[in-house]
Amino acid sequence: MNVLLIRAAKPLANVLLFLAPLCPLSAQPQPIYTLPELMDSAMRHLPLLLEKEALVQSAEAGIGEARDAFLPQVNVAEGVSLGSANDLAGPFLPVPGAIHPISGSIAGASNYQAVTGNMASLYAQYDLVTFGLKDARVASARAYVSLTRAELEKARYLIKWEIGKLYFNILSRGYQLAVDGEDVRRYEQMYAISKALTGAGVNPGVDSSLARAGLSRTRITYNELAGELRRLQQQLGYLTGIASPGIRMDTSRVGLTSAAGLTGPYPADTLAAGNPLEDYFARQQQQYRAQEALARKSYLPKLILGAGGWARGSAIQYSNVYSSAGEGLGYQRLNYVAGVGITYELFNGVHRRDRLNVLGKQVTAAGYALQQQQLSLHNQQMQADESMRTARANLAELPAQLQAANDAYRQKLAQYRAGIINLVDLVTASFELLQAQTGYIQTLNQWFIASLDKAAATGTLDQFLQTTK
Known part of the structure; x- marks a missing residue:
């Protein structure tokens, strides 16, 4: 299958090399960022991640607080x-707010001196x-640190995943914009030829009107796609802290030949043990269990x-x-x-039972949350596998479609110039060529996005992203 992908990549590689200079990702020379560099920028810039880093530091400080709580x-x-x-002998019940002399004379008469x-x-x-209370409290604090770290890693993982999708979508939209630009130039050529043929009386005047309408339509499509591309760049700038007009991405090592080498590292039916999307829920369950242990120790006697x-x-x-x-x-x-x-507080047994009942339900809920996350990740992996199989099957057919559509358009263009066919035939051939080019780009993007989703589901996201730098 890898050989098939490599063969399928060659025609598209030529197309992309031809179209890439036409993609207007930046008007002025700007620094070129690799995907790992974009990730690093987001890790340093995004306030959401900085907030969670601060919460991890706060949780770490809580371990020392738990230890110091048992100092003399x-x-x-x-x-x-x-x-x-001025006091009297006899017992009294202290009432909050009452000030009672702690010592004084006992006399028959009052003395207010x-x-x-x-x-x-x-x-x-x-x-x-403490019957284990100190160790339980420190263990609970450590479990909370693990939970906050897992939450930080989960947030980082999701941001990397989102940036990866933006990266491939920006590449896809950029190449598609170049394809649409080529389509605009084809219609400009059709319009110029139809005007000449109409002026010479070879074709009816409706041809030039149809060509002009098609030219406007392709320009509108081009403008809409250019706006979508800018919005994706702005979203990437928001995540990375890099001004969106200045983002130029290094694509020198991105292609289907690279993708073919990545079809193997994912297990078919298993999830990686270190997946942050799963680890967070596991840490949450551990933290609730640590609170259970703390509750059991909190209601014991104290010596x-x-x-x-x-x-x-x-x-x-x-x-x-x-x-x-x-x-x-x-x-x-x-x-x-x-x-x-x-x-020992005599009702501690009741309080302990009530607290453990609450925490026990939380442990159970956390277990279900972990199972749901595992199920979701497994389902995502299966869907990504299916998308990749579909993309590979399409890539086996697309090179032939692209070559045939390109040959057909050139033939129809020559025939239209000679006045042998009408404009509708040429427009149909141009549409088929556009569909073949668009299909190639979309299939390539489908393969990369599916590979990205599978990497995220199996916990190999960093490994996958490193191959695109």
Whole structure:
């Protein structure tokens, strides 16, 4: 089959070499970009990709945050106060917003004299045993990094795929524009000949009118295609950050002979393991599973090691004598405490069950999403295979059609000049030639687009794109 493609490429290669100089991709000399260079420009320029790179960096910083969350907690406080210490003995329920004296005299009568006091405290707490919570939280953070990286690679992959399609479509439209330009020149020639023959009385005047109408039609077609080509160039400029009038693409290594060598690297019924379009959904499922593991550890008891100390000063002396304000500004007592405690919220079992139920559904949904993506990629691969088979079959016939159409047009042109045939016969021959040239270009583009789609589906997009540089 490769030999067939190489043979089929030769007539088209001659046509493209003839038409390429006619393709008005740029009026002024500009730098010529290879396809990998266009890709690199998009990777550096497109804000969407830069945003996702920043999100990856943010996720990576989250790993350090998860580790540091388990550092010892050390709180230092110092306060100087002025107020009354008029209290009663007995229990009370602390209410948010209520300020209760932490110590004071207990006397039979109320005493609203203001006194001073100060207090400094130091308290440190460390989760001595977390029952795997720390490792689970760090693992969850790592899974999130993998997910954000997969999302970045998926976005890059899709942009490369889109640029590849634009690249081949721009080439196709450029060659088609050259073909349409040749069609315009053929009608200009027909119009000039018909006017001469009409003026000499050989042909009726309707011939020149028909030729003029055909010339206008071909020019309109040419103008519409030129506008479409500019729109594709503008889209490529939007993705790459290169001004669209300055984009000239290196096509020196693009052709069916190159394409023939690429028919083999794709497995028939399998997908590549490193396909970013599939890997993203796999990472998403892993991230949900990491959250499941974190939830299981989050509701376990905590074994805490705590230690602290505080120094206290007050203007109220031990004999319940209210001294001057200055007496309460110095530290008079020092205390310390240390201990080990265990904490467990009694309804954690319910909370854990509810959370795991939510995350379990998310894991299941992510699994279905992965299966759907695998199914879609496999279907895309099969459709690309069918398009490539159709293109190869057509390429076996198109060279003969192109040669026959070209010979027929030249013969009809000579006959029309001699006045043997009418204009309709010549127009029909010109249309057949245009259809043969257009069919060749479209079939070539169909083969490349199908090859590109198959490469994207099988995870070999970069390998395919490198062959076109």
